[in-house]
Amino acid sequence: MTLEELKLAMRIDHNFDDGFIQQLKDTAEDYIKDAVTLSPNRDSFFQNNPKFDTAVMFLVGAWYEQRVSSMDKALQEIPFGVTNFIQQFRGAYTDGI
Template sequence: MTLEKLKLAMRIDHNFDDDLIKQLKDTAEHYIMDAVTLSPNREAFFKDNPKFDTAVMFLVGAWYEQRVSSIDKALEEIPFGVTSFIQQFRGAYRDEV
């Protein structure tokens, strides 16, 4: 998922936080992939996978909104939808050597 698509999904129309969003995107991608498998062969499974892109978008959106510790709503470690995606990925992933 490109930065532009991610910002569009998050309804962000400025570039002030681009570096932060890029960092959150990279972290979210690795977080999800690492939760599914640590195999060095995993890249093909996640590439061009709309479910993966959606899970990354959910996680980045949650982390972006909750980046300030003074927000009113309760902080969540990982959004529920992302957990569901990770469980589906675990069931579908096959390590191709």
Template sequence: MVKLEDLKLSLRLDEDWDDGLLQNYIDTAQNYIMSAVNSGASLEEFNKYKQFDFATSLLAQYWYINRSMDTSNGVPDSVLSMIQQLRGHITNETVS
């Protein structure tokens, strides 16, 4: 699970004025990835895979860094790649 403190460390943020915004990005990124992979799977299933945490962190960082820009692609390719990997893992687990 991605923690606020870890995200702030990755972004090299020392202040706490954006903590609420950052937590919102974390929560939204988790929900986005879970919905893109398998909306019926639980958070516990996703937490088994490091790709989930890494994709969540990358997506939250991307949205934070680019929050004032108009981007045509709202999701980096590296996150999309991890979503594809998770689809294979999570879909196979829930079918078995």
């Protein structure tokens, strides 16, 4: 998923936060991959995987919206759907098993 695709999904039409969004995207990708496996051969499993892209989008969206430390609503570290995707990835990932 490119930065532009991510911004389109998040309905962001400015470039003020591009660096921050890219950082969140890179961090979300690593977070999800690390939660599934630490195998050095993992990248091919996640490439062209729409579920992975969706999980990254969910996580980046949540982190982007919750970046302010003082909010009225309770902060949730990991959005509900991302945890479900991670569990599915763990079940489907077979490298090194």
